[in-house]
Amino acid sequence: CVTVSAPDKPIVINLNINIKQEVVYRLDGKAKAVIDENAEIF
Amino acid sequence: MSDADTEAEAIPPARKVRAWQRTAWPLKIALYGIALLGLVGLIAWTQREDIARNLIGAELERQGVPATYEIESIGVGRQVVRNLVLGDPRRPDATIERLTVDIGGGLFGLTVDSAVVEGLRAFGRWENERLSFGSLDRFLYTDSTEPFSLSRLDLTLRDARVKIDSPYGALGIKADGSGNLRGGFKGTLAAVGKQLAYRGCTLDQPSLYGTVSISGQRPAFQGPLRFDALACQAGGLTIARSAVAVRASANVALDRVSGSLGPQAGAIRAAGFAASNLRGKIDFAATAQQIDADVDLALAKSAASGIGFADMAAKGIAVLRLGGASPGWSFEGRAEGSALTVDRARLAGLDDAVAASANLPVGPLVARMAQAARRALPGSDLALDLQARGGGESLALTIPRLSLTGARGDRLVGGNSLTLRQDGDALQVAGNISTGGEGLPRAQLRITPRGQGAYALRVSMEQYSAGGASLALPELSALWNGRGLATFGGRALLSGPIPGGSVRALALPLQGRWSEASGLALYDGCQTLRFDRLQLANLTADRQAITICPLRGQPMVRQGARGMQLAARLGGATRLQARLGSSPMQLAVGAMAVDFPGSAMLSDVDLLIGNLESGTHIKAADLSVDLRGALGGRYAEAEATIGAVPLLLTRGSGSWSFVDSVLGVSGDEWLLRDRQVPARFQPLVSTDMQLTLADGRIAVTGTLDEPQTARDVLRVAIAHDLSSVTGHADLFVDRLTFDDDLQPEMVSNIVLGIIANTRGTLAGRGRIDWSANGVTSSTGRFRTDSLDFAAAFGPVRGLSGDIVFSDLLGMQTGPGQVVRLAEVNPGFAVSNGTIRYRLLPDFRMQVEGGEWPFAGGRLLLDPGVIDLVSEQPRTLVFRVDRVDAAQFLAGFDFENINATGHFAGVIPIVFDKDGGHVRGGRLEVIEDGGTLAYVGELTYEDLGTMANFAFNALRSLRYKYLIVEMDGDLAGEVVTRIRFDGLSQGEGASRNFLTRQVERLPLQFNVTISAPFLQLITSARSLYDTQYVTDPALLGLLPGQVNNPGAVLPGATPPDKPGIQPPESEDRP
């Protein structure tokens, strides 16, 4: 029968979660609006 | 008959008669009386022949004199005639009741030995300067040039009366007497008049009684001359009832009379002069040409215009020259006045002088002089030697010595070689006068004439002091040009009170001129005023000098019809050292022009009280002084620093006043700057500044506004004591509102770049105390209920709290200041925070602690020091306390992981100008762990079959250990590594054999999430803020939405793994 032997070192599960943030295009319009509305600081 | 001729010629020729016109009256009457006797003698002479014939009648016929008479008896020795009427019978020139003539023969013919005239009545008339008896004149006036001599006739007169009419009045003469005309005749004479008038003078009831005697052919008369009154228009002279004892005797030739007069005159009045009586003796010797008199007269209670003497005596020799080459008179002798009397009006004059000079430096001097004069003058004695000469239009007085001696014997006035000459109206005076006496100034005056009425005067006065004031006139010389102009020069040394203070040893130059037309003008050129000490209120200046110059080329001081005018300017930039109370004071004036009455303009005025650091320093570019009403004026471009007050007041303009030694300054416009550089606050403007300086104390109040918005920033009340150089300033910020118009950097440049977009209101008050060595303490308490602003670590909303400054100027506070932050957003919004802090010197903030509610637990800010100003990054360590795992992980906004349990740890955040960065954040589970369930599809690498298998079975695990490590930008990407340890099957998981094995497996579950921290927090918000649901599409989480494959956000570690495996599970709503 198959014995599952406890491995001598802990089982490491690495989980990388990377949330992509490709928002630049989405925000471009909003950025232009902001620059126009606050001309005195841009 | 030769005797008759010689007798007739003896009468003085006409020429001589005219010379008598000016002889004094009493003398004239006496001489005419004698001449009359001569007439009678002549009549008697006619009985020369022994023929018993009417000699009288024959002679009368011979002389052609109409006469009627009755012969009583014609004898050889004696002829008696009765009722003799001479002249026109209707108006006889003379009548004789009974004439008895005794004739004696002598060797040479008949001579009349004696005659008795009884009841003579003669009527004379004075006309064209001659006494005429009508028809008898032929007897009287013959043009003989022989000297007159009396005949040897024994004459007896009984009841002889002569009436003389003249344009000046009528005179009745009565004579009796007998005796030989050449010697031995004695008789009485009485002359009486009603009123005699001559050249504007009238003599009332004049009478002359006396005895006439002739001895040695020299007639003499003695007796009183009286009159009731004498009045002359000229000089308004009146003399009351008087009597003059006359004693006169003539020489043989009757051309020289001498004798004495003893006047006893009654009250004498003249214009401005009065005397109660005149007494004395005049011994005189008179000839036709000249009268010499030895005068010894005394006037009692005489006074002229208020000044007089009880007794005024004059003794001396008087000579009166009549006719001849130089008619005139002279007197040489001594005059003495004793017991001077000064009437009340004159004394009152002294009081007026005292009042007028009351608060001038010479005030006390005039007062003392007046008092001493009032004591010394009355009763003083005057004595002077006098030589006077007059004649025609000229008069010359010479007084070799004069002295006025006070009642107690001290000499008040001395004069020597005084001369006065008057030719026509040209007057010339010379001589030396000196004054003195106890309590009176000692002065010398020298007058020297310079011809044509011009004079040179030199005055010098020794120092005369009284009551702290003193005046000395070392020398003063004046020139009077005789045509109305006096110029003078010299100097005075003056001490004494001035309004509000006093001056000591003021060297005052005296230079100028005076003329009737243009009044007084002083100082044509620049003058330097020097003084030892000037004291005004509590200001004293020692040994200073000021140079003053004329303005517009006019004399500096003019006193004319329009009153006193002063137009002067400072010689140049002037600097005065003085002391105000105990502190040193320095006043510098660039230029000054005074135009009194009117105003004075000063420029570049620089007043420093105390030293530069802690003293009070006031400067003004322009300062005007209004000299009309109360002392005051305006100022412009003024600057002031007061003690150690950290305020520099500049560009001030407004008005000032100095009343009752209180200096009031009101500011229309002042700009206030921070004295410290770099300035802690921007210039503020005040339009209601009030400053008062009194008794060495300065008080300032005013509202300070921000210049552009003119909005009140704070009210200030300053009190400063000049002498102790201590004071305090109270600052009141009633309501300071920041909005679109007013931003903090407009008030203080320090906050520019530290905070921006500020909204809200703060209020509070502060106090600064200082002493001679600087600010000793400055405290303040300020409060805001809600303040929003943007700061480097992110925008802050709703800051509120009190701040109590222990050192307001150093911006330092005590410990335990608390501020509440409704919300701060360093990249993710955290709300309801409170920070306990303390402000340290140099704008550093000591954080004592801070607390925010966070993911179910608390985020605690560890103590640390932040430099608010510098650009260096600042590390703040946040401590996580009992954060709820579920809420924390939910923040990652993927619903695939659910966990329970609490953990704590540390999140150090480094803030720099770009924001906050997490560096080495580390959280660990507390208590006994919690549960974990992963519901989502996961990409995983070759986990190994066991791991894969186990993992898939992990629907619900329990974990004992949880470690979360975080790094990244709060405002950007944060990489979070989560490691779960001690996993075991959680509830709800399908349990089977396999999973039980797993439970015993040492399983480590590491999750590395690189996600915007923002979600971490905002999603936490989604837990309780349902509408705030982030749209996954927005997050770009949805597959296929990758518009720029491989794009990697800057700053995030490029994931080495491909994106999330597209989840097989369907989308969650």
Add this chain to the structure above:
Amino acid sequence: QRDPAYEAARENGSIGEKPDGYLGIVGGGDGQLQRMVSDINLKRKQVYTDRASAEGSTVEQFAFTAGCNTISRTKPGEKYQAPDGSWKTRDSSPPVRDARCP
């Protein structure tokens, strides 16, 4: 209607636009210039923060996007920072920008 000092600083090239959406000081510059740049950056950050939370993006992302635009809008003679960190003077040609700019 820019503040004159800010306008002048842009024209004389003492400050320039950075890719991260904020202003940077090209070289040196006194305290006052630094304070002015900080003040403007604070105000930009506030705008970015407000817009980012509304857009659900990070402040950094919004700022980056704005940076792309501010650099493209620089006028010839003004300064901007290239992705490699070097300061360039804008001329008539298009500026060197981050690859991710749209």
